[in-house]
Amino acid sequence: MRALRSSLSGTALHASLARVLSCLQSTNSYASVLSFGNGGQGALGLGDTADSYSPEEVQRLPGSIGGVAAGHYHSLAWDTHEGRLYSWGRNAEKQLGRPIEETGAVNVDSSPGVITGLPHRVVGAAASGVASFAIDSAGCMWSWGTSKRGQLGQGAGIAESPLPGRVHGLEGVISVVCGWGHALALTEDGEVYAWGFPADGRLGTSRDASSSQATEDGILGACVWVPQKVEALSGVKIQQVAIWGWQHGLKGLPETLLTPSTVAGLGLQLQGQSSFRKPDARVHVAAGRVHSLLAAPAEVLSFWDNPQDPCSSSWSLTEEGWQGDVLLSWGDGQNGRLGLGSSQSVDEPEVVPESDGYQILDMACGHDHSLILVAKT
Numbered sequence: 001m002r003a004l005r006s007s008l009s010g011t012a013l014h015a016s017l018a019r020v021l022s023c024l025q026s027t028n029s030y031a032s033v034l035s036f037g038n039g040g041q042g043a044l045g046l047g048d049t050a051d052s053y054s055p056e057e058v059q060r061l062p063g064s065i066g067g068v069a070a071g072h073y074h075s076l077a078w079d080t081h082e083g084r085l086y087s088w089g090r091n092a093e094k095q096l097g098r099p100i101e102e103t104g105a106v107n108v109d110s111s112p113g114v115i116t117g118l119p120h121r122v123v124g125a126a127a128s129g130v131a132s133f134a135i136d137s138a139g140c141m142w143s144w145g146t147s148k149r150g151q152l153g154q155g156a157g158i159a160e161s162p163l164p165g166r167v168h169g170l171e172g173v174i175s176v177v178c179g180w181g182h183a184l185a186l187t188e189d190g191e192v193y194a195w196g197f198p199a200d201g202r203l204g205t206s207r208d209a210s211s212s213q214a215t216e217d218g219i220l221g222a223c224v225w226v227p228q229k230v231e232a233l234s235g236v237k238i239q240q241v242a243i244w245g246w247q248h249g250l251k252g253l254p255e256t257l258l259t260p261s262t263v264a265g266l267g268l269q270l271q272g273q274s275s276f277r278k279p280d281a282r283v284h285v286a287a288g289r290v291h292s293l294l295a296a297p298a299e300v301l302s303f304w305d306n307p308q309d310p311c312s313s314s315w316s317l318t319e320e321g322w323q324g325d326v327l328l329s330w331g332d333g334q335n336g337r338l339g340l341g342s343s344q345s346v347d348e349p350e351v352v353p354e355s356d357g358y359q360i361l362d363m364a365c366g367h368d369h370s371l372i373l374v375a376k377t
Contacts, residue, residue: 065373074096184243
């Protein structure tokens with residue numbers, strides 16, 4: 001692990017990956033990916049297309065996974081030891097970035113496989129419904145999949161890339177996030193770049209497709225096919241970018257996690273968190289299509305009998321003997337996407353019992369599935 005740390009670019013080794021490496025080294029543990037939810041497209045990586053109502057361990061992955069990403073119906077995980085990127089799930093739009101051997105379900109690979117053709121170690125990744133992205137140790141970005149709206153960012157008219165292709169015009173990339181037909185990249189200088197479908201101002205530029213959506217030619221002409229700097233943010237060093245789930249957000253949280261926040265009105269609060277920007281902050285949030293997750297150390301969570309009255313009686317999981325981090329989920333529970341052991345929906349956060357004893361390193365939500373990266377001893 002020490003050799004890996006020294007071999008990576010200091011700018012490309014972003015804070016979350018550094019924290020994962022530090023945790024695995026200091027606790028002499030290994031990383032494991034757990035998944036739950038809708039398995040119909042193989043996105044759970046459990047070797048079949050069945051649903052999972054509680055977290056289950058994804059096999060065929062090394063114990064040195066540094067992060068996870070979830071598209072609508074596919075998943076990604078990257079290895080900190082060899083720098084490899086693994087993909088599994090739906091491949092109808094070539095979003096897995098590798099040839100697959102179809103056994104049963106068409107255009108689906110329900111087990112992790114390695115993506116080849118990336119020249120440097122992978123230190124980060126992101127996924128949308130039809131495309132995937134990787135950041136390498138040189139700060140370069142790669143994309144693959146299918147997008148008629150320019151989300152690949154590889155150049156004018158390039159709508160399909162079955163294997164990883166270079167996204168030119170970007171250097172020192174430390175983060176990338178995907179939305180509905182668009183994407184954002186953050187560089188080490190704190191600059192934000194955007195590309196894809198510009199409708200509703202989602203690219204942060206003056207360009208908008210609203211007036212030209214009547215025809216397909218008008219839509220294609222309005223799309224931004226290569227990354228463009230968001231000039232409105234010039235002079236501001238951005239530290240994090242985020243895009244929330246479809247038609248919903250996390251109640252009480254801003255669209256970017258740059259300041260302390262409270263999940264309002266849901267009976268819990270984060271305690272002692274001075275800022276989510278800290279590299280060692282162990283607070284994670286993720287949003288799927290109709291469900292949300294939040295993970296935090298047990299000692300920073302308090303629960304009230306009456307969430308509207310902070311002066312009411314309270315209790316904590318540490319008092320109940322809880323070990324490790326706490327995973328909370330809420331929203332639509334169909335297909336087990338909440339990990340609570342059933343398909344029941346819940347309006348307020350509930351504790352996922354199987355998270356007891358784990359330190360949660362990373363997590364991601366797809367449309368109907370979830371991925372949790374945990375440290376195991």
